[in-house]
Amino acid sequence: xxxxxxxxETLDRTALPMPDRPYxxxxxxxxxxxxxxxxxxxELRPPAGAPNVLIVLLDDVGxxxxxxxxxxxxxxxxxxxxxxxxxxxxxxxxxxxxxxxAALLTGRNHHSVxxxxxxxxxxSAPGYTSLRPNTKAPLAETLRLNGYSTAQxxxxxEVPVFQNSPLGPFDMWPTGSGFEHFYGFIGGEDNxxxxxxxxGTAPVEVDKTPEEGYHLTEDLADNTITWIRTQKSLxxxxxxxxxxxxxxTHAPHHVPQEWIDRYKGKFAHGWDKQREITSERQKELGVxxxxxxxxKRHEEIPAWDEMDPALTxxxxxxxxxxxxxxxHTDHHVGRIVDxxxxxxxxxxxxxxxxxxxxxxxxxxxxxxxxxxxxxLNGMGDVVETPEFLAARVDKWGSPEAxxxxxxxxxxxxxxxxxxxxxxxxxxGGTRNGTIVHWPRRIGDKGGLRSQFTHVxxxxxxxxxxxxxxxxxxxxxxxxxxxxGTSMAYTFDAPDERERHDLQYFEMFGNRGIYHQGWSAVxxxxxxxxxxxxxxxxxxxxxxxxxxxxxxxxSQAHDLSKEMPDKLRELQELWVAExxxxxxxxxxxxxxxxxxxxxxxxxxxVKGNRQIFYPGMQRxxxxxxxxxxxxxxxxxxxxxxxxxxxxxxxxxxxxxAGGGWGLFMHDGTARFxxxxxxxxxxxxxxxxxxxxxxxxxxxxxAYEGEGFAKGGDVTLYYDGEQVGQGKVAVTQPMIFSATExxxxxxxxxxxxxxxxxxxxxxxxxxxxxxxxxxxxxDHTHLIAPEEHLQLLMSKQ
Amino acid sequence: xxDKTTDVMxxxxxxxxxxxxxYEAVVNSGAKIDGAxxxxxxxxxxxxxxxxxxxxxxxxxxLGGAGLVVGLFAPPLLLSTAVGAAVGGALGHHxxxxxxxxxxxxxxxxxxxxxAGMIVAYPRSSADEVDKAVTxxxxxxxxxxxxxxxxxxxxxxxxxxxxxxxxxxxxxDA
Numbered sequence: 001x002x003x004x005x006x007x008x009e010t011l012d013r014t015a016l017p018m019p020d021r022p023y024x025x026x027x028x029x030x031x032x033x034x035x036x037x038x039x040x041x042x043e044l045r046p047p048a049g050a051p052n053v054l055i056v057l058l059d060d061v062g063x064x065x066x067x068x069x070x071x072x073x074x075x076x077x078x079x080x081x082x083x084x085x086x087x088x089x090x091x092x093x094x095x096x097x098x099x100x101x102a103a104l105l106t107g108r109n110h111h112s113v114x115x116x117x118x119x120x121x122x123x124s125a126p127g128y129t130s131l132r133p134n135t136k137a138p139l140a141e142t143l144r145l146n147g148y149s150t151a152q153x154x155x156x157x158e159v160p161v162f163q164n165s166p167l168g169p170f171d172m173w174p175t176g177s178g179f180e181h182f183y184g185f186i187g188g189e190d191n192x193x194x195x196x197x198x199x200g201t202a203p204v205e206v207d208k209t210p211e212e213g214y215h216l217t218e219d220l221a222d223n224t225i226t227w228i229r230t231q232k233s234l235x236x237x238x239x240x241x242x243x244x245x246x247x248x249t250h251a252p253h254h255v256p257q258e259w260i261d262r263y264k265g266k267f268a269h270g271w272d273k274q275r276e277i278t279s280e281r282q283k284e285l286g287v288x289x290x291x292x293x294x295x296k297r298h299e300e301i302p303a304w305d306e307m308d309p310a311l312t313x314x315x316x317x318x319x320x321x322x323x324x325x326x327x328h329t330d331h332h333v334g335r336i337v338d339x340x341x342x343x344x345x346x347x348x349x350x351x352x353x354x355x356x357x358x359x360x361x362x363x364x365x366x367x368x369x370x371x372x373x374x375x376l377n378g379m380g381d382v383v384e385t386p387e388f389l390a391a392r393v394d395k396w397g398s399p400e401a402x403x404x405x406x407x408x409x410x411x412x413x414x415x416x417x418x419x420x421x422x423x424x425x426x427x428g429g430t431r432n433g434t435i436v437h438w439p440r441r442i443g444d445k446g447g448l449r450s451q452f453t454h455v456x457x458x459x460x461x462x463x464x465x466x467x468x469x470x471x472x473x474x475x476x477x478x479x480x481x482x483x484g485t486s487m488a489y490t491f492d493a494p495d496e497r498e499r500h501d502l503q504y505f506e507m508f509g510n511r512g513i514y515h516q517g518w519s520a521v522x523x524x525x526x527x528x529x530x531x532x533x534x535x536x537x538x539x540x541x542x543x544x545x546x547x548x549x550x551x552x553x554s555q556a557h558d559l560s561k562e563m564p565d566k567l568r569e570l571q572e573l574w575v576a577e578x579x580x581x582x583x584x585x586x587x588x589x590x591x592x593x594x595x596x597x598x599x600x601x602x603x604x605v606k607g608n609r610q611i612f613y614p615g616m617q618r619x620x621x622x623x624x625x626x627x628x629x630x631x632x633x634x635x636x637x638x639x640x641x642x643x644x645x646x647x648x649x650x651x652x653x654x655x656a657g658g659g660w661g662l663f664m665h666d667g668t669a670r671f672x673x674x675x676x677x678x679x680x681x682x683x684x685x686x687x688x689x690x691x692x693x694x695x696x697x698x699x700x701a702y703e704g705e706g707f708a709k710g711g712d713v714t715l716y717y718d719g720e721q722v723g724q725g726k727v728a729v730t731q732p733m734i735f736s737a738t739e740x741x742x743x744x745x746x747x748x749x750x751x752x753x754x755x756x757x758x759x760x761x762x763x764x765x766x767x768x769x770x771x772x773x774x775x776x777d778h779t780h781l782i783a784p785e786e787h788l789q790l791l792m793s794k795q
Numbered sequence: 796x797x798d799k800t801t802d803v804m805x806x807x808x809x810x811x812x813x814x815x816x817x818y819e820a821v822v823n824s825g826a827k828i829d830g831a832x833x834x835x836x837x838x839x840x841x842x843x844x845x846x847x848x849x850x851x852x853x854x855x856x857x858l859g860g861a862g863l864v865v866g867l868f869a870p871p872l873l874l875s876t877a878v879g880a881a882v883g884g885a886l887g888h889h890x891x892x893x894x895x896x897x898x899x900x901x902x903x904x905x906x907x908x909x910x911a912g913m914i915v916a917y918p919r920s921s922a923d924e925v926d927k928a929v930t931x932x933x934x935x936x937x938x939x940x941x942x943x944x945x946x947x948x949x950x951x952x953x954x955x956x957x958x959x960x961x962x963x964x965x966x967x968d969a
Contacts, residue, residue, distance in 0.1 A: 383809055387931050391812040678809055679907040680838060728907060753838050753909070 014472045016137075016145040018044075044147040046239060047467035051438065052349040053143070053241045054340070055458065056333055057104065058326075059097060059155060059189075059250035062360030062428070064275075064415030065326055069355065069433035070282030071413065072266065072274060073326040077334035078435060081353050085437030086447045086491065089287050092454045092514075093358050093432050095424035095507040097188060098130075098157040100357040100455050101245070105138045105158075105177070107459030107482035109504070109581045112136065116583070117508065118188060119161050120622070121593040124600030127582030130160040132172060137474035139459040140178025143241045146468050149231050151181040153224045154245035157188045161622035162602040168201065175200050179243070183223045186620075187738045190247045191656055192216040192254030193399040194749045196618055196738035203618045205747055210399045215256065217246045221332035225339040232343050239466075244336060248329040249322065251364060251372045251404035252656070255397045259324030260317075267319040270304025271408035272297065274319075278415040286448060287433070288416060293556025295418045295428075300526055301411050302366055310386040311367055314393050318368045318405035321397040322413075347439040350465060352458055356432040360413035362420035362527045364404030370395075371402040371676050373657040377733045379708070383676070402656045407528050416554040424507035425521035427555055441465070442491050449490045451498035452514060456484030464488045483581070504577035509539060509588035513574035517550040520560075520570035525588055536588050544571060594733070596622075609772040612650065614765075617747055618740040624652060625771050627660070627700075629707050629732050632774075634662050634671075635697040635782050637767040642691045647762035648746050649696065650769045653735030655749035662698050663752075664689070664764065671698040671713050673727045677753045683713040683725025694718055697780055700727065707732035719781030743769055800919035801829070802939050803951040806932035807912050811835030811843070813931030814911035821915055826924035828917040835911035842906075916951070 011018055028035045065071040068078035068087070093100040098118045099110030106113045111127030113136050122130035132138070140150045152174040159172050164186050174182035183199050190196060193210040197203070208214035224244050231240050267274065275294060282288040297303065307315060333353070340346040367384070369375045370392045374383050395401050410420045417428035424430055434453070436442065463470055464486040471479055485500040505512040509524030522542040546560040546567040560567050578584050587593070596603035604623040612619070625632070636649045644667030653659015655677045663670045667688035673681045689696065697716040703709050708730055715723035739748045746760040770782060808814040818833035835843050906912055913932070917925050919939070929935055938955025 382933060385813060385931060387813045387816060388810065391810070675809075675907070679909040681907045682840065 013146055014469050016142060016471045016474045018145070043238075044145075045237065046143075046147045050146075050148075050239050050466035050468065051440070052239045052340075052345060053148075053462055053466070054336070054349055054351045055104070055241075055243045055245075056336075056351065056353045057101070057243070057245045057357055058329060058355050059245070059247060059357055060361040060421060061249055061326060061356035061432070062410065062413035062415075062420070063356070063417060063431050063433050064278045064282065065360060065413040066330070066355050066433060068435065069287050070278055070285050071415070072278065073323040073330075074262075075327065075330035075355075077330045077337060078353060078355060080334075081337070081351065081435045081437040083446050084439060085351070085435055085442055086444065086449050087287060088434040088436065088449045088453055088487075088490075089431075090450050090452050091354070091432055091434035092427075092430045092452070092503065092505075093354075093356065094455065095358045095422055095429035095505065095510070097155075097250070097357045099507070101156075102132065102158050104354075104357075104455045104458055105140065105243070106132065106136050107139060107456050107484045108136050108480070109456060109483050111506070111581045111583045112480075112483060115158065116506070116587070117593075119157060119159065120188075122160060122599065122601045123587060123593060125582075125585060125587065127584075128587065129601070130158070130172075132158070132177075133480070134475070134477045135480045137471065137477075137479060138177045139462060140174075140241060140243070141474060142178070142463070142468065142471055143466070144178045144180060145471075145474070146466070147238065149235060149238050149240040150179045150242075151224075151227050151231075151240065152179040152184065152243040152245070153182075153220045153227075154184040154243075155188075155190070155247050155250075156182070156184055156186050156245075159186050160601075161620070162596070162604055164620050165604055165623040166201075166203075166616075166619070170201050173201055181227060183227075184220065184245070185247065185738055189250045189252070189737050190216060191252065191402070191654075191738070191748065192247060194654070194656070195219075195247075196740070196748050203747065215254070215328075217248045217329055217332045220244070220246050221335050224336050228336075228339060229343065232345065241462075244333070246329060246332070249325045251361065252402040253318075253321050253325045253397060253404060254399070254401070255321060255325040255328045257397065259328045260321050260397050261324075262327065263320040263323040265316075266323070267316050270315075271319075271406075271412035272304045274409075274412040275415045278412065282416065289553045291551075292416055292553040294416045295554050295556045297411070298418070301407055304408060307367070307406075307408075308386050310390060314386075314389045314396075315368065315406055315409075317393050317396045318364075318403070319409045319412075321403065322405050322409065324397065349438070350441070350462070351435075351437040353435040353437065354432060354455070354458075355434065358421040358432070359417070359423070359427075359429040360410035360420055361404070362407040362410040362422070364406060364410070365528050366407045368406035368409075369404045371656070371678075372404045373402060373731075373734065373736070374676050375404070377676075377708075377731050379731075383678070416556075418555060419523060420527060422507055422525070422527040423510045423523055424505040425510040425512040425523045429507070429510070430505055430512075436487070436491075438465075444492070444494065447494060449487075449494060451487075451490050451496070452500055452503070453487050453490070453498075454484060454500060454503055456482070457487045457500055458484070460484050460486040461488050502573075502577070504574055504581065504583065506578065506583045506586070509536065509542070509586050511574060511578075511583075511586075513570050513577065514549070515570060515573055517548065518566065518570060519547045519549055519555065520567050520574065521545050521547070521555070539586055539588075546570070591733075608774050609770060612741070612743045612769045612771070614744040614762075616741070616743045618742065620740045621652070621735060624741045625773050627652075627771070627773060628730065629702065629709070630773055631700055631702040631711065633697065633699045633772045634769065635695060635772075636662060636769045637693070637695050637782075638664075639693050639765040639767070640664075640667075640689055640691050641764055643763075644688060644691070645762065645764035646759075647764075648742070648744065648750070648760040649762060649766060650741065650743050650771075651746050651751045651760070652741040653751055654739035654746075655751065655753045655755075657734070657736035657739065658731050659735040659739070659751040660700075661746075661751040662696065662769075664696075664762070669696045669698075669715050669717065669722065671700075671715060671725070672752055673700075673713075673730065674751050674753060675729060675731065679728075680753065681710075681713075681725065681727040683715060683723055685715045685717065685723040687722060689717055695781060697782075699780070702730075714780075716780045719779065721780070800939055800941050801951045802917055802919055802922055802925075802937050803955045804915045804917075804925060804929065804935055804937045805912065805955045806915075806929055806935040807910070808835075808931065809910060809933055811911040814913050817929045817931050818913055820928035820930070821913075821925055824924050824928040826917060826921035826928070828915055828921060828925065831913065831915040833911065833913045834906060836906045836908050838909045840908050914952075
């Protein structure tokens with residue numbers, strides 16, 4: 001890649017945006033005057049030689065999953081990149097997705113940028129707000145203001161839940177964070193077959209069905225390739241920064257059947273044996289030391305032989321599906337790499353391939369789940385019996401499923417380490433295989449690097465290699481220094497002493513400290529114990545372990561008893577680092593943090609009444625009155641055509657996760673509550689609704705206190721009762737990670753399982769829909785003046 | 796154990812597969828039963844009573860489908876007409892059709908779309924065998940009553956429904 005002719009090498013790039021230099025010459029009256037000669041308009045470009053940058057960040061992949069790091073899932077693209085680049089076997093993340101992404105994109109620790117946890121659990125404590133301080137500008141913004149083209153594809157879980165409505169604000173969205181283009185989803189996960197996507201900040205729907213071959217990873221790769229081709233076609237002298245972060249391989253493990261079939265029968269030996277196989281393979285490949293211990297299984301993780309034999313086919317299928325999903329992901333990353341090669345820019349593109357934003361996910365319970373939402377609602381033990389799972393074994397990975405694998409498989413995918421995602425104390429939660437590929441710069445092709453590195457090191461590495469200084473001010477705001485350390489020194493120096501030698505870890509009270517080879521760690525909470533009311537021990541009762549990483553790569557030999565002084569030294573260091581980066585106060589609360597009031601974070605929802613209008617789409621769950629575990633009423637002012645109305649008036653949630661809706665079904669009002677898309681509680685009005693203007697209302701009267709109870713449903717036309725029914729049980733926590741509330745038509749998947757999305761289009765007219773919670777006032781009708789009063793109260 | 800005591804078990808299921816597994820297990824358990832009914836609804840609201848023929852062939856008496864399982868965890872809507880029509884005994888083909896129709900009607904009011912339920916009536920002497928056979932239910936309750944067969948079935952059904960509607964009085968074991 002040739003640098004632009006005018007390289008502006010003398011520009012001061014530390015203050016961004018760089019101030020425009022005013023023209024100081026004379027301005028003649030007539031443009032035809034010979035004196036009317038001006039310097040050409042300069043286009044902003046990075047320093048000469050600045051490479052294209054592609055960061056690939058996969059989701060929920062453990063160190064021991066991909067074949068590039070000795071795992072059972074075939075990943076030829078990653079192997080190819082590793083063969084031509086460098087493999088890092090001591091690269092670390094934060095143990096959770098949003099924190100890792102926030103750290104990656106800012107070069108600062110996750111608490112430092114307000115992302116102690118996922119956005120849904122944000123609190124008002126400084127390190128936990130989910131708001132990135134403007135003193136810590138993201139890498140994409142710095143690159144954009146230095147002349148890079150920037151684009152993000154895939155997952156963005158860093159938008160605060162109180163800013164993810166159609167009204168933003170959008171500062172924390174990708175396009176407010178330095179990316180000129182964004183195509184992907186906002187949230188922790190998405191349905192791979194029916195995703196809830198945005199282009200920029202506008203919701204978009206995909207134009208293919210799974211039957212027509214749609215899959216989100218392929219779609220994201222297609223869009224990435226198209227964008228890169230366009231960029232190189234139109235501004236070839238300008239480097240790009242592309243961040244490709246597919247939802248894969250986070251649950252749901254959705255992947256076409258043919259990818260699952262590739263692994264048929266290959267995991268019959270179970271997860272304990274798989275760890276032995278993977279450990280041996282890792283040593284053969286040299287990606288772990290020959291003396292690395294294979295850590296033991298904790299009692300909380302069941303042995304393969306302890307599992308109910310009735311579950312065996314299901315458990316095997318879970319891993320076959322996951323392996324197919326990872327291979328499928330690798331394939332589509334490969335298509336992007338191939339596109340770079342076809343464009344002739346692969347050698348000039350710096351690729352970071354980070355295989356996992358944390359360890360493998362153990363959030364699927366000890367037996368796995370056909371529908372992850374069931375587990376997230378704490379109902380896995382009740383609903384997903386072995387028979388329930390076995391009856392669905394052939395549907396794993398299909399559009400009907402929302403599946404996740406068993407804890408044991410996650411543990412196996414983290415070979416040779418202890419624990420999994422969320423457990424920031426141990427390498428199983430934080431150590432991820434990473435590949436750096438840049439043929440023009442890296443000479444030691446196929447080399448291995450073992451210096452300690454961390455996701456916060458990526459941003460300073462990119463800036464160093466692009467020749468761009470770390471900015472001191474961005475958009476007029478003085479910047480806090482990067483907290484990571486450039487990894488560039490490792491490219492030519494496999495044996496150089498590591499420069500990043502101190503790093504704290506913390507997630508949900510699981511904590512650890514790394515210092516010059518040593519690690520002191522304590523696990524506080526078990527990831528898959530999510531049930532309401534689950535207790536954790538006090539922090540000062542947590543048991544600490546001590547490991548000497550110079551001799552013990554995998555944290556297999558605890559030295560805490562033999563070396564209590566060393567342990568104490570590191571524990572004190574952890575506290576010092578925790579204070580420095582706003583890790584304190586430790587917060588292991590679970591359900592409480594879902595409540596904005598208890599957590600102390602803002603909420604779009606004010607009061608107990610909310611009004612919606614036609615065309616409002618994908619209003620996120622956190623932006624709508626919480627109707628869970630309580631009574632609620634929904635009222636719609638509609639106009640019915642002569643032929644009668646049909647379609648969705650209002651619906652929240654989707655087919656995969658569950659939800660509720662008020663519909664017109666062949667001219668008659670219907671209230672339906674879908675329980676995970678498995679059962680639907682339907683209440684129909686006794687009579688059709690005639691043409692003209694009407695008010696249709698459904699009241700749900702929650703029975704008693706507590707979680708997940710059912711209740712009575714009553715339907716009204718214009719204040720007159722027209723139907724009664726029951727909902728036997730409700731979802732206590734969540735309907736969907738990405739599907740929202742819609743008026744007049746549904747997006748993604750319909751609440752009613754099996755309905756077509758086209759059938760949800762309402763054939764009448766909707767004036768407004770009001771949602772309210774609490775006890776009903778027994779009028780069953782909203783008078784015009786009452787509606788006006790609500791409107792005015794919202795001004 | 797007294798055979799003067801009649802038990803009625805109501806079992807609730809989220810889907811039809813485990814319900815039919817339990818139904819088969821009960822019928823094939825060798826236990827003496829007065830009747831069993833297994834009902835499911837698909838996600839379009841259609842009701843199926845697919846196993847009644849099998850039951851008839853097995854020679855067991857068909858329970859008339861009184862007060863079917865009402866939702867998964869919900870209290871039943873106890874319909875007096877249903878109880879009246881319910882208590883089967885030996886039913887002729889014509890009667891069987893009527894009962895089947897009644898079951899479908901009640902199922903439409905009580906079982907969620909996608910869900911299933913089973914009712915088994917049996918003498919107390921079969922209680923252990925039936926209980927062991929019913930292993931897949933989300934919830935199962937047992938009502939009991941003493942007396943002549945028809946009255947006892949009615950009373951036991953009412954007792955089971957009361958327990959289903961009042962969880963505190965009926966510890967769940969599934």
